[in-house]
Amino acid sequence: MKHLGGGDRFWAAIVDAGSADAPPAEAVAARAALEVPREREALLAWLDASTQLLLGALRAAGPESGCWTWWPASQSPQTAGGTARHRVQETAVHTYDAQLAGGSLQPLPVELALDGVEEFFFTVCATPSAWPHKPTAFDFHAAEGRSWRLTVDGDGARITRIPAPTAEDSDAAGASVHGTASELVLYLYDRIQADSLHVDGDAGLLDLLRAWEPEEK
Numbered sequence: 001m002k003h004l005g006g007g008d009r010f011w012a013a014i015v016d017a018g019s020a021d022a023p024p025a026e027a028v029a030a031r032a033a034l035e036v037p038r039e040r041e042a043l044l045a046w047l048d049a050s051t052q053l054l055l056g057a058l059r060a061a062g063p064e065s066g067c068w069t070w071w072p073a074s075q076s077p078q079t080a081g082g083t084a085r086h087r088v089q090e091t092a093v094h095t096y097d098a099q100l101a102g103g104s105l106q107p108l109p110v111e112l113a114l115d116g117v118e119e120f121f122f123t124v125c126a127t128p129s130a131w132p133h134k135p136t137a138f139d140f141h142a143a144e145g146r147s148w149r150l151t152v153d154g155d156g157a158r159i160t161r162i163p164a165p166t167a168e169d170s171d172a173a174g175a176s177v178h179g180t181a182s183e184l185v186l187y188l189y190d191r192i193q194a195d196s197l198h199v200d201g202d203a204g205l206l207d208l209l210r211a212w213e214p215e216e217k
Contacts, residue, residue: 001043004094005050006034011087012050012057015080019066058084075126075159076119086123089116093189100191113181114146120188121148121159128156129214136174136205142181149173156214175201 013027014020037043061067063081076082092108093116099105108116117140135153139162149162179187179197186192194206 001047002034002036004091005036005047006031007090008050008054008087009034011083012053014069015054015057015061015065015067015083017067018061019078020068023068054087071123073127073129074124075122082123085115085119088112089119089185092116093185093191096186096191107180107182108185110144110181113185114142114144116185117142117146117181117188118148118159118161120185121150124188125150125157126159127214130154130156132212133208137172138205138209139173139176140184141176141178142184143179144181146181150209152209173201175199175203175205177206 010023010027010031013030014023017024017027037046058080061080063079063084065080066078067080067083069076069078069083069086071082071086072078076086089112092112096105096108107113121140131152131154133152135151137152138150139147140150141147141164145164147162147164149160151158151160177184177187177194177197177199183192183197187194187197190210194203199206
């Protein structure tokens with residue numbers, strides 16, 4: 001809860017600050033010194049207030065308003081709307097973490113998870129940094145009917161939506177990953193392993209992708 005609530009407060013300050021080259025120094029300091037209530041009801045109230053701060057900042061700014069983000073080289077916009085989308089996905093994954101701790105796991109809601117796969121690719125994977133290995137492509141297929149291709153080569157990594165898989169499409173990818181949208185999100189966020197999914201092609205390429213740390217440009 002400290003991580004979630006502190007994150008909401010941190011991003012609320014960032015959105016309030018508008019376009020910038022770095023997060024507000026005050027927000028960075030406040031996050032580092034953050035203390036949260038220990039009593040359950042007070043903690044829940046603090047968490048709710050944290051979420052309301054972020055929602056208020058997002059509403060006041062509007063989705064097109066610029067703000068600092070840590071993903072300037074990605075396919076996601078550096079806007080309040082981009083921030084809102086990413087925070088929704090982070091919150092969904094941490095909700096899964098809480099369910100795991102409580103022993104009552106539920107899959108992520110379908111529409112949320114479908115957007116989560118794409119948001120992760122656009123925000124975390126897309127980069128102009130050169131792929132240091134032989135050019136290839138990774139296809140990700142959600143059982144709910146949506147698919148994406150991550151192409152990696154000397155120009156970096158870029159994401160496109162692709163049609164439902166065919167035999168020819170599978171041949172074009174070095175590795176193809178199949179699962180529910182929820183499973184794909186949890187795999188991308190390193191909550192489950194590749195052996196929880198169905199992988200066609202060279203599964204070793206997924207290890208290279210996970211180990212890759214692109215240089216910022």
